[in-house]
Amino acid sequence: MSPQSPSAAGLSTPHESAHLHVSGEATYIDDIPEVAGTVHAALGTSERAHARILSMDLQAVRDSAGVIAVLTAADIPGENDCGPIIHDDPVLADGLVQFIGQPVFAVFAETYEQARRAARKATIDYEELPAILTAEEAHRQQSYVVPPMRLARGNAQATITDAPHSLRGKMDVGGQEHFYLEGQISYVLPTEDNGFRVHCSTQHPTEMQTLLCKLLKLRSHQVVVEMRRMGGGFGGKESQSALFCCVAALGASKLKRPVKLRLDRDDDMMISGKRHGFHYDYAVGYDDNGRILAASIELISQAGFSADLSQPVATRAVCHFDNAYYLDEVDIQAFCGKTNTQSNTAFRGFGGPQGAIAIEYIIDNIARDLGKEPLDVRKANFYGTQDRNTTPYGQVVVDNVIHELVDELETSSEYASRRKACQAFNTTSPVLKKGLALTPLKFGISFNVVHFNQAGALVHVYTDGSVLVNHGGTEMGQGLNTKVAQVVAGELGISISNVRSTAVDTSKVANTSATAASTGTDLNGKAAEDAARKIRTRLADFIVSVHGGQSDEVVFANDCVRINDTEIPFTQLVLEAYLNRVQLWSDGFYATPDLHWDKDTMTGRPFYYFAYGASVSEVLVDTLTGEWKLLRADLLHDVGNPINPAIDIGQIEGAFIQGMGWLTSEELRWNDKGKLTTHAPSTYKIPASNDCPDHFTTRLFDNKNVEKTVLRSKAVGEPPLLLPFSVFFAIRDAIASLADYRVNPPLNAPATPEAILDAIEATQVQARENGMSPTGSA
Incomplete structure (x- = not known):
């Protein structure tokens, strides 16, 4: 049969509830009479x-x-x-x-x-x-909500010892409300x-x-x-x-x-629980070019008082420690510390960001220790082909586009000339310092628990040609219902205005998986596509029975159905089919293929595919106050063949700002009694409109999914939350300029003004110990 109509899928149609959002008519739970x-x-x-x-x-x-x-x-x-x-x-x-x-x-x-x-x-x-109040204390007391987990390949400890260069260190990344x-x-x-x-x-x-x-x-x-x-x-x-x-x-x-x-x-x-904060204790061995030979790390999360989803969060952190880099020998251990605080839970990225930022921090350190451009060291460690394309957990990376994507962004963002300009600015500016960073991402898509990767849907076609679709995914503003409606409209060759998505209802589609792990469109879009295709097949068989021809020659497009020289409005065909007792509703089902995972050995193929992206951020840091500003951000992200480019760009930019908040301003604090003191908007700072840069460019990378996802698209919910890594490392770059980029600033996240000032002081102290004369405030 004919492909989906381009009039519905692939266009930037408005969010299906946008008019209700802006008018205040959208019904949320508290609005129900x-x-x-x-x-x-x-x-x-x-x-x-x-x-x-x-x-x-x-x-x-x-x-x-x-x-x-x-x-x-x-x-x-x-x-x-x-x-x-x-x-x-x-x-x-x-x-x-x-x-x-x-x-x-x-x-x-x-x-x-x-x-x-x-x-x-x-x-x-x-x-x-x-009471135990920190992840480190929980680790010291061996207080865990689930048993520790470990992923090892090769003999990382011995290789680190024998490597030409090695580094050891610690790092902390906080949670997020x-x-x-x-x-x-x-x-x-x-x-x-x-x-x-x-x-x-x-x-x-x-x-x-x-x-x-x-x-x-x-x-x-x-x-x-x-x-x-x-x-x-x-x-x-x-x-x-x-x-x-x-x-x-x-x-x-x-x-x-x-x-x-x-x-x-x-x-x-x-x-309620938050994003898991993590403490890291790492060691790495590498060669003269900065290529990592082996890495060892302990990931210690603050789980809170109960297990909740801490175990799968830790699993995903382990599986994303590699980010976009090939790691030949690894020893990755994860501990879920039981603390007497709120039970931490799922948060956009689900441990992936906490795992990936650790390797970025390590690579940032390697580059500075060797006196090399950080981007060159990142490129040297990227996944490649043949002997450098298998993840530590055993999945072969077959869809790698990180080289092309980063090269494109490096050129479009004018990275090389801007880095020189930042360094030149810093030589003449004793207080205000600029920093620049380009960071990549590779993010696996699917639930680690294989049986969650399934979905169902119902599609009803009424005799007036209107269509109602119900599926098991939940709409939280991300545009899932819009995309699913576009998929159904494209499958039936009708305008998106003729399709309506209804509320999730367990009496309609049963045994639904959570709308999480960025799988909402992948699963529910495919299930709805399956249901709509069954109806389309019945309609095609019916029109052929009346007008002749072959079913695979029937074209559904532009609100009409055509076979040979006969074209009938979709609404007319539907009514005629009903009068001839053709079933005009159908269920649909989808289960993601080719997934397997052994939780004991932490090996398998947990992800159907990977999404890729990269960003460049430029910041200005006041070394007297620790205040900073994002001057410019350039984002390039891989969403495969987009179902709705506008929604995807909105998700990417939203994730970037939300992730930037996690890494810079959103600080969770507990007092010595264990009470959360940042429990209101007055004490907890999320990014505001003035935290967005004046220059903010977001583009979609041209790349169809190699796997048979819905319309060859890729998930967009969680992966771009890793893009603001570039903000954090740009801040670190600005601080490092105080010591001629030869000292690794001990900057933890969130990089609040206080944390920045602490890192500035430590950087200057270390510079003096190394016989250098640091710039900036004393």
């Missing part, structure tokens, strides 16, 4: 980082105005657990609290305000226990015969359904989870939406009334 009798919930939380609860007096809570009920762990009829993998994450703490902010009881009142006020009136007596615009929220309505309809801002409706059933001792067919759109997710609503969904459902079950649980921003940040 409340059913009569709706009850509002709030959570009472722990004030200790690690303690046994000796007694809990909730009478003042129950007596508070408007309170209908107060529920604790004792009121849960089924499993008191919302852990996605390991059962170590209670919905409500039962006798033991493990971080400040852990939910202990739930209040249900007539109004949101009454519930929140009442929740603060509890009297709880604690027996305090020793998701800071979605819409906080965690669930609205649960009892239905007949002990059923429930759940509206939950979640990336994983099926997991919410499953955990709710375990909590209330129900069967899956009694619970329907519906999710039209989220106001952002970024991974924070993959597993951690479960606690709030379960509490609302518990109240709805006990009270036989609808219950809404909407978190205040402070409560949200105090209760």
Whole structure:
């Protein structure tokens, strides 16, 4: 049959909800009209980082105005657990609290305000226990949420010892708050015969359904989870939406009334987990050209009090330590430190950024130690062909375009001339210093857990020619529904305006995977394409039965269907097919092929393909204050054959700014008691509009996917979060100029002004110890 119509797929059509977003008409969970009798919930939380609860007096809570009920762990009829993998994450703490902010009881009142006020009136007596607050301390005490993991190839330690050059060092990269615009929220309505309809801002409706059933001792067919759109997710609503969904459902079950649980921003940040912060201890051996001969590293993540998704996050960090570089011999160990802090969780990149930044830091050090241009050292270590194309975990890289992509960006960004200009500027500017860096990325696409790589969809064609598509992916602003609609429109040869995507609904498409790991379009787009193709095949067979010809000669394009010299409007053909009893709806299914993974040996083919990219960033650093500004950013990213270039560019630029925030301004701080002190917009700084550079160029690399993905496109959600590595290393480059680029600044992330000043001081001290006269402030 004919290929998809170019009138739908491949064009920069607007986001399907853009007009609703800008007009304020888009319906989020809190906008759903409340059913009569709706009850509002709030959570009472722990004030200790690690303690046994000796007694809990909730009478003042129950007596508070408007309170209908107060529920604790004792009121849960089924499993008191919302852990996605390991059962170590209670919905409500039962006798033991493990971080400040852990939910202990739930209040249900007539109004949101009454519930929140009442929740603060509890009297709880604690027996305090020793608390672990950092990943390093957890590692020292061998306190882990899951067993350590290791990936080794060759004899890295011996090779490092025998190498012409070697380096050892440490580095820290902090976590990150998701800071979605819409906080965690669930609205649960009892239905007949002990059923429930759940509206939950979640990336994983099926997991919410499953955990709710375990909590209330129900069967899956009694619970329907519906999710039209989220106001952002970024991974924070993959597993951690479960606690709030379960509490609302518990109240709805006990009270036989609808219950809404909407978190205040402070409560949200105090209760929910973040991106995992990492501590690194590394060693590397290399030759005179900077080519790495062997690398050894310990990756120690701050998991928090429970396992959550820490194990797969660590696995992905291990699998992305190589980034775009061939590493012949490696010894990579990962530890998930159990700490008495919020249980960290999925965050855009899912450990990939934390793994990749370590090798970039190492290569940056190698270049400076050898007195070489960092880009030359990066190129020397890129994946190549034949004997330099196999990852440490055993997957052969067959789609490598990093050489061509970096060469193109190097030319278009005028990297070489700008580097000379920055160095010239620095020789005459004692206080303000410029820095420039080009960093690459290679990011694997697929869930490491093979069975998650599947999706289903339903496509309905109505007799007026309009089309409704339902699939298992969740829309969180990233444009998934738009892309899926474009795929269906292209398959049927109709305009995108004729296709509508509906809310995710577990009663329509069952057993869905989370919308995560950048697989949303890959999986659900393919499933929808499969469903639409079945309908197209039926319509083609029907028109051939009437007008003759061969089914594979039927053309679907421009809202018409053509066979030989006969052309019929799509709407007419659909109506005629209906009158002749042709099935006009279909299901679709897709499972990503050729994936396998051995979690014990940490080897296999965990990724269907790789996405590539690179960026150049130029910064200006004030060495007296530690303040800095991004002057220019040039991005070149590989999205394969784009389904919607405008949406892809928006995702790339959004990821760049979000990742820049993680690496520079977004600092999470806990006090010595274990309380998160950066729990509000007043104390936690995400990038603002004035943090965007005046010169910001984003281009898509021309490259069709070698694998048979939907329209040969590539995922775009997570990979570009690695692009702002260039910002961090440009800042480091500016600091290094104080010592004539001969000292490696010990800069940790986030590179806040305080961290920059610390690195400046340390760089100058080391320069003096080396007999140099550093520039800048003393």
